[in-house]
Amino acid sequence: MENQNIERDIKATLKKNWRLFRQSRLGITGLVIVIFFGFLAILQPILFLTNVWDEATYHPVVGYDAEQVTRTVVECPDEYPTREYETKEDCPRVDEVNIRYLKAFNIQVEVGDLYESNVQPAPPSSRHLLGTDSLGRDIFSQIMEGSQVAFLLGLISAIIGVGISTLLGTAAAFYGGKLDTYLMRQSDLVLMLPSLPFLFIISAFAELKVWHLAIVLGTLGGLGGSVITIKSQALQVKVKPFVDSARITGGSKRRIMFSHILPNVAPLALLYMVFSVTGAIASESVLSFLGLLNIDMSWGIMIYLAQTEGFIFTGLKYWWLILPAGLAVTLLAGGFYLVGRGLDDVFNPRLRRR
C-alpha cells in the first residue's frame, strides 16, 4: 500500500518536472539534438547488422569505395580573374577536371568532354550522403562512429565524475572537520591544474584509449570544483528539520547521509552530470584534433585529418570534410548544455518565470 503511494508520488513529481522542463524552449531544443545524435549512434550498428550497409564499403575506418564521378574537362587559364573563375583555387571546380592534368598522364581528351574517373574525396551523392574523405571512407558513417565515441566517453566520464563528487561533497558537508579541509584543499589543487597540458603529458606516455580518457576526465572533473558546489548544497540540506528528526529517531550517520541527504543533492548532481558531458566531449575532440589519442575514428580525428591533409584552407570547396565534424561536436556539446539549462529551470525554482 505504502509502496504504491510512493510510486504514485514519484510519477506525479516526474510528470510535474517534465511539464516544467517542457516550458523551456532551449531545453527542448537541446533534448531534440541529443536524441538525434543518439539515434545516429544506434543506427550505424543496425545498418551493418541488417546488411543495408556493406561493411567493406561503409566501415568508418577500413571501408573503401571507389566512386565513379563524371566531370567536365576544362582548361584552366593562366591569369585570374576571368569571367568564370575568380582565383586560382576556383579552377577546376568540384565537377570539373583540368585538361593539363589529364595530358600529363597521356589521356587524350578535348575540352568540353565528359571524363569519368574515381575521385577521393568524392562529393555527396545518394550513395554517400556526406561524400567520402580522401581515403574513400564514408563521412556519414564516420559521423555516426564519432557520435558513438562521444556518447560513450561523455556518459562514462560524467557518471564517474558525478559519483565521486557527490560522495565527497556530501561527506565533506556531513562530517566536516579535517576531512572537509582536506577535500577543499584537494579540489583547489585540481581546479588549479591546467587540465589541457596535464592531458598532453599523460597522453605523451600512455596510449590513451576512449576508456582511459573517460576515467581520467571523470576523476579530474569529480575531484574539482563540483565537490565545492555539492558540498554547499549538502550543507543547506543538513540543517533542514527532517535530518534532525531522523537523527533523533536514531538513524545511523550512514543512513542519514545515504537516504536523507544524498537524494536531496541528487538534482544538482544530475545538473553537473549534464554539464560535464559537454566538457568531456570537447576535451576528447581537442586531444584527438592534436593527434594525441589512440582512437581509430572520432569527430576530432576527422578535423585533424582535414587539417593535416590541407583541406581546411580550401574553404567551402570541400565543405563535407570540414563542416559536418565541427558542427557535430558543437551541436552535441551545445545540446547537452541546453538540456542542462532546461533542468536548471526545473530544479532552481527562483529562476522560473512567474
Added chain:
Amino acid sequence: MLIYTVKRFFEMVIVFFLFLVISYLLFNAIPGNAFSSLLLNPLLPPEAYQKTIEAFGLDKPLYERVQLYIINFFKGDFGYSYTYYPRTPIDLIAERLPRTLMLFSIVNVIAFYTGFLVGKILAWRRGSKSETWITIGSVFSYTVFYPWFALMMLWFFGYKMDWFPLGKFLVPEKWYDSPYTSDEIFYTLILFVTVSSFLLFLVFIFTRNIESLQNRRNVRFLGLLSLFALAAMYWSNGEAALKRFYAADIAFHMILPTFTVTLVAFAGTALLTRTTMMEVLKDDYILTARAKGLSQKRIRDRHAARTALLPVVTSFIFTIITIIDGSVLTESIFSWPGMGQLILEAVVQEDIPLAMASFSFIGILALIAHFIADISYAFLDPRIRIKAEN
C-alpha cells in the same frame, strides 16, 4: 584584509609545493626510464648527458630526486632541452612566457568586460526577441568546438579575406635589416600596453563617483581621447618612432588570435552574468528603486549589476584556468610561439626536461592568477574577509 592575504599566501605556498611534487611524480610515472630518449638522442654531447643525470639525480632514490627537483626549480636549473640542445629550458621559457602573458591578459580583460556587458543587457531584456538571439549566439560560442572555430576564423579572415596574417609572430622579411631583436620590441610593446591600461584604469576609477550618467560618459570619452593622443605622441617621438614599424608588425599579428579567443571566452561570463542578474532583479530593493522612480539605466547599472558582479568574479577564478588551456590551443593553431606551443612541442618530441619545466611554469601561472583573483574577490566581498579573520 592583510591577515586574509597572508593566510591565503601561506595556503598558496603549500599548494605550490604539492603541485611541484605531483608534477614530478607524474613524469616519474612514465613507463620505463623517463629519460631514456636521452640515450637515443644524437644531438646531445656526453657532457650534457652527464649534466642531465646529475641535475635530476637520476641515479638516486625517489625522495632524493623529488628534493633535488624542488631545489633545482628554485635555482632555475632544468638541465638541457633535448631538441634545442645548447639552450636550457629556462632560457626558452624566459623567451616564450612574456608572449603568452601578453596575449592572455589582453584577452582576459576584453573578454571579461564584454561578457559582463552583454550578460547585463541579456538579463535586462528578458523575454524579448533580441534576448533569444543573443542567447543562442552565446550558447553557440560557449560550446563551439574551439580548434575548428579558430581554423574557420583563420581561413575566413586570414586566407579568404586576406585582412590578417596566417598566424606566426612576425613577418621575417620585414626584420632582415632591423636594428632591434624581436624581444626588445616586444618588451617595449608590453611596457606600452601595461602603462596605457593602467592609465585607462585610473580614468575609470576617478570617474566612478560622478553622479550623472551622461556626464560620466562624456568625461570617460574625453579621457579615452587624451589617452589616444598620448599614445600617438609616444610612438611618433624619439626612439619609439624607429621601433614603430616593427611593433606594428607584432601587434598586427596579435589581432586575429585576440579576436578569436575573445569571441569564445566572453560567452561564459555573459551567460553567468545573465543568471545572477536575473536572481538579483527579483530582489525587493530593485522594486524599491523602481518605486522611487529612478531611471531604468541607473537601476540596471548602479543597483543590480554591482550585486551581480560578485559571483561572476568568483567564476572568473575558474575561467582563468580555462583561458590558459585555451591559450595552449590558440598558440598551436595561430603558431604563436608561446608557452602553450612550447609544451605541446616538448610533449610530442618527448623532450622531458622542457616539458617538465614548462608544465611547472604553466601551473605557477595558474596559481598566481588564482591567488590574485582570490584576493580581489575578498576585496569586493567583505563577508569573506570577515569570516576568514575570525
